Structures are given as structure tokens and as C-alpha cells.
Amino acid sequence: MMGKNIERRQFLRIAAGAAIATGASAALVGCGTGGGKGGSSGSDSEQVLGWTEINFEHDVDVCVVGAGGSGLPAAYNAATAGCNTLCIEKQSTYGGDAANSANTWWVPYASVTADLRPGEESPLQDQIDSVDKSYEPGTELNALNKKWYEYVDKWMSILTYDMNAQWQESVPCVYKGCYWPEGGIGQGQKFWANVQQHVESAGVKFVYNMKADTFIVNAEGNVVGLRCYDTANERWVDIKSKAFILATGGFAANQDMVAEYYPELVTVGCVTTEAMGEGIQLGQSVGGSLLGMSGEVNCNPHLECIHVSQSIGRSISILPNGHRFHNESRVHMGPTNCIAAGFWEWWVIFDDDILNGPSALNVEKTEQYRVTGNTVEELAAAMNMPASVVQIGFDEYNAVCDAGVDEAFGRTFKLEKLEPPYYAMKLSPRRYKTAGGLRVDVSGQVLNESGDPVAGIFACGCTGGTTDIPPAGASGLIAGEGAAAYVKSLS
Structure with missing residues (x-):
């Protein structure tokens, strides 16, 4: 067609x-x-x-x-x-x-992981076998997807051993076996x-x-x-x-x-x-x-760096009405869920866990888009939002941290309360892949x-x-x- x-x-x-x-x-x-x-x-x-x-x-x-x-x-x-x-x-x-792009490589099944990230590896064959759950065995798409996994392994080996690609040290991340180029998220050039x-x-x-x-x-x-x-x-x-x-x-x-x-x-x-x-x-x-x-595809925010950084650090995502609306660590759902909720923008609120974390080089680029405050009231004023609205997001997130379970969105990674100073960035959805x-x-x-x-x-x-x-x-x-x-x- x-x-x-x-x-x-x-x-x-x-x-x-x-x-x-x-x-x-x-x-x-x-x-x-x-x-x-x-x-x-x-x-x-x-x-x-x-x-x-x-x-x-x-x-x-x-x-x-x-x-x-x-x-x-x-x-x-x-x-x-x-x-x-x-x-x-x-x-x-x-x-x-x-x-x-953020240059995120989620490849725990690649053979290089055994050398670079002992303990994070998962068997390549298990990944290949998992294709049978999504595509009927014997079909064209089944064979093609299995070959893609096999050749991801080959490509990672070529990059690491033949091209001497330098990868960032392993960091806690919601995605096991995740690689970024040396220097962190967004250092693709x-x-x-x-x-x-x-x-x-x-x-x-x-x-x-x-x-x-x-x-x-x-x-x-x-x-x-x-x-x-x-x-x-x-x-x-x-x-x-x-x-x-x-x-x-x-x-x-x-x-x-x-x-x-x-x-x-x-x-x-x-x-x-x-x-x-x-x-x-x-x-x-x-x-x-x-x-x-x-x-099915997801959108991205117009500023990708902080978006992907949420997969490795503490953060809260709130809509203009103050409410949380997705699992912040599953970052690619943010823009899509924002649209589904009927909004065209949302805020990411974070602290030094992200600002000074493994993606610090990339987050530095966002200084002109960030606002900050030592209290919720100061942060809300910098965001030009009512403090009572911003407080809704903090209250919802803190309640999840206290309970140790996120019944609304299923977040399990870094359920830790933010510590001042607080930072916030306004994001809007963008198309980025098909x-x-x-x-x-x-x-x-x-x-x-x-x-x-x-x-x-x-x-x-x-x-x-x-x-x-x-x-x-x-x-x-x-x-x-x-x-x-x-x-x-x-x-």
C-alpha cells in the first residue's frame, strides 16, 4: 500500500x-x-x-x-x-x-555485558526465544526480530572491541543492562x-x-x-x-x-x-x-535530556492541575500520557540527585529552561503556578514514598522523597519516531x-x-x- x-x-x-x-x-x-x-x-x-x-x-x-x-x-x-x-x-x-538523541542502549543480553557489567547480563538466547511470544514461530516477522537480537549482540561487540567505544560506568537505572556513551545521556556526538x-x-x-x-x-x-x-x-x-x-x-x-x-x-x-x-x-x-x-509509538518531550534522566534519578512529573500522571521512571510514557490526559504540557520536578548525577553533563545544557526554589512555595512562584497546585504533586508523590508502593502508576524505582533545592522544567510533547x-x-x-x-x-x-x-x-x-x-x- x-x-x-x-x-x-x-x-x-x-x-x-x-x-x-x-x-x-x-x-x-x-x-x-x-x-x-x-x-x-x-x-x-x-x-x-x-x-x-x-x-x-x-x-x-x-x-x-x-x-x-x-x-x-x-x-x-x-x-x-x-x-x-x-x-x-x-x-x-x-x-x-x-x-x-539520548543514545540509550538497553542491551543486557549483549555478550559484552559479561565483561563490562557483570551481574547485569541476561542470556541472549532467552531474548531470542521471547520473540515467540510476540510473533508466531515460522513467520517472516518472527525470523526477522530474532535476527535483530542476534545482530544487536554483534554490533555491540564491534563497537566495544573493534571501535573502542567508551561506555559510561554502570549506574542504577530502571532499565537493567542499560548503556550510555562515556559522559552520560545525550553525549552522542x-x-x-x-x-x-x-x-x-x-x-x-x-x-x-x-x-x-x-x-x-x-x-x-x-x-x-x-x-x-x-x-x-x-x-x-x-x-x-x-x-x-x-x-x-x-x-x-x-x-x-x-x-x-x-x-x-x-x-x-x-x-x-x-x-x-x-x-x-x-x-x-x-x-x-x-x-x-x-x-504504536510514543512521543518525546522537546527537551529530551531531563526526560531520560528520570530513569536514573528522583523526580516528580505533574500536569498543570498539579496531579501526577505516569510512572516517572518509565520516561517514554510521559508525553503520550500527557496528551491522553488532555494537556499539552507538563512539569518535571527534580533535585540534585539528577542535577549532579550521571547525566550531569547533559542536564547542564538545560540551565536556561530550569527554575528553582528551596521550598515548594518558592518553586511554585518560579513556575508561575499556585503553590497549592504544585503541593498536590508533592503530596501525591510523598504518599507513594511513605507507602513504598505506587498503586496508581506502578513505579518501583527510586521511591525517594526529593530534597531541596528543587528544580523544575516545563516540557511539551513532540513527535520523534514512527x-x-x-x-x-x-x-x-x-x-x-x-x-x-x-x-x-x-x-x-x-x-x-x-x-x-x-x-x-x-x-x-x-x-x-x-x-x-x-x-x-x-x-
Whole structure:
């Protein structure tokens, strides 16, 4: 099924006057995802008038579209398998949404945990076996999810032992076996810089400011190239490749796609502004089918750092009416439950347990958004709220701490009363990820509606149906491995 925004576009298929290296005539087929300079002011036919000459500036084995949390491991695996690999990225640097997220890795089943976090590990096989509870054994999704767990383990080992990734010391957390990059929550830029350097050292060539737009197909209908727009130099660039890996992320910032699959979130803002769904659209343009669209997802707050810090420290979350509304340590439920309660903002109240805790480097960035007070009355005045309303939240939370049980929301982690000085930050919900994407097989190859592979097209990360950083990396490894095997099968 194609998204409505795809259906409204006339797919491009224009006979090319120039011959390509294969000797066959070529055509363009796609969805005009970028309109060249970041938007379309006319029809699709107007965008591509004169697009009859194809000149390949790059000729590679594997082209990875996207240099984020799934594209980087995809490029790494393709290159280490011996493929001439190019990684293009529409932004001016690598990392994508992963570099700007909290970078939480919940992987107690990874084999590195036995070395790094003795006592926190859980058997990988138990995690793999648990898939049978969610997906019927023998089905496509069952096999794919099991392979994702297996390759999360491989990706963690590559990061730790081959790329020398530095992880934060183990800290008490509601999530057992949880890793963050050295420096704590939100320190993703340094972490992904190290990853990119190792990927580049493996032989991958990177080209930035390169926006994928339209696939180039030969007379037999097989994809042989990709037309991109170089936003830095304002020109079109054609790339020839035997295989393409689509790793552009989800579609949380694509208002048309959100309107179709998540209409209840259309009026909610978005923090992942580059998640435009172009990889999904490109895959559809050559016959790829979709799977899992409209799956359940949570929102994020517009300031993620304090939100994730709640999983390791003392805090109270209250609505504008003063009442608690969720289990504060299960942080991803906050924005979603806020909306469900009929509000568009909430407050997080915390103390030095978070401010000076393991995520201190990231919480420091929030100083301009914080208010403080040594008493509830002082804090309420700084929040511009009645003290009686703020006191409701304190009373509800303190009662839970006294009872030692949270009957309303099931919180069990750090049921400890806050100590002054108190701090508060106002948060509002934002879209940040989507579920579903291109349907892929266990090698990461995109499948059509009949379940047959689309020759040479692979997908990973949110483009290929994963929603979190560890499985996104795993799916990248799988797609890189699958693309390399496909390329070798051609010789």
C-alpha cells in the first residue's frame, strides 16, 4: 500500500537519451522526494523536464543512503566484506537523529555485558526465544526480530572491541543492562564521531549535503543508479551502484505521511526534523511494500535530556492541575500520557540527585529552561503556578514514598522523597519516531507486495521497520551483509 503522499505524485519514468555503462537505455523512476532544492513549487513533470542525460559521477558496489545509526553500520559491514562502498548523507555531517538523541542502549543480553557489567547480563538466547511470544514461530516477522537480537549482540561487540567505544560506568537505572556513551545521556556526538572514523577507515567514502531524489532504472526495470541533489553546490549528481541501502530514518517530520498513519499526532510538533520518509518513498517507487505502518509509538518531550534522566534519578512529573500522571521512571510514557490526559504540557520536578548525577553533563545544557526554589512555595512562584497546585504533586508523590508502593502508576524505582533545592522544567510533547517502514527479509532486502525481493534494494533502521538505536544498528549490519552478498552473487 502506498502512502497518500505517494499516490498524489505521478511516478517519473522518462526515457534517457544517454547510454549508461551497462549499454542499456536508462530511465528515472521515483517520487521527487526533494524536488532538488528542498521543495517543489510545481508538478513532478515540471521538476524533471530535461532530465534526459544521465552522467554517473560515482560507480560503486554499494551505495548507502543515510549516515546515521543504521547507515553507518550498514556501510561498515559492506566495506569490510570487500565492497567498494559510498555513503551519502543529506545533512552536512554524520550521525543523523542518533547523534542528537539520548543514545540509550538497553542491551543486557549483549555478550559484552559479561565483561563490562557483570551481574547485569541476561542470556541472549532467552531474548531470542521471547520473540515467540510476540510473533508466531515460522513467520517472516518472527525470523526477522530474532535476527535483530542476534545482530544487536554483534554490533555491540564491534563497537566495544573493534571501535573502542567508551561506555559510561554502570549506574542504577530502571532499565537493567542499560548503556550510555562515556559522559552520560545525550553525549552522542562524540560517540558517533568515533564510529564514523572507524567506518571511514574501513574504506567507506562519505559525501555530505547529498539529497537522494530518484532511482535510475535500466530497460529491464532494474535499479542501476540514483539521482541526487548536491545542496551545497546546487547541482544534480548521478550515482551508479550495484546495490543500494536505504537508511534515511522514519517519517515523523513528513506531515502528509503522519496525517495518513498517525492522524492523532498531526498537531503535535516534531523534534526529528529531518525524518522525511524519503527512503521509504524511494523504496516504494521501485515496487517495495510497507509493513507495520501505524504501529504504536510514543512521543518525546522537546527537551529530551531531563526526560531520560528520570530513569536514573528522583523526580516528580505533574500536569498543570498539579496531579501526577505516569510512572516517572518509565520516561517514554510521559508525553503520550500527557496528551491522553488532555494537556499539552507538563512539569518535571527534580533535585540534585539528577542535577549532579550521571547525566550531569547533559542536564547542564538545560540551565536556561530550569527554575528553582528551596521550598515548594518558592518553586511554585518560579513556575508561575499556585503553590497549592504544585503541593498536590508533592503530596501525591510523598504518599507513594511513605507507602513504598505506587498503586496508581506502578513505579518501583527510586521511591525517594526529593530534597531541596528543587528544580523544575516545563516540557511539551513532540513527535520523534514512527513505526513501520519498508518490508524486508532476513537479509535486509526490500520485498514487493508478493513477497519477492526487489533486486539490489535494501533497507534498515526506521526505513526498514526498527524504532530504536540498538536494533537500528543491527538492521544496518544485516543490510550491509546482505547487500555485499548480493553484489558478489552478480559476478
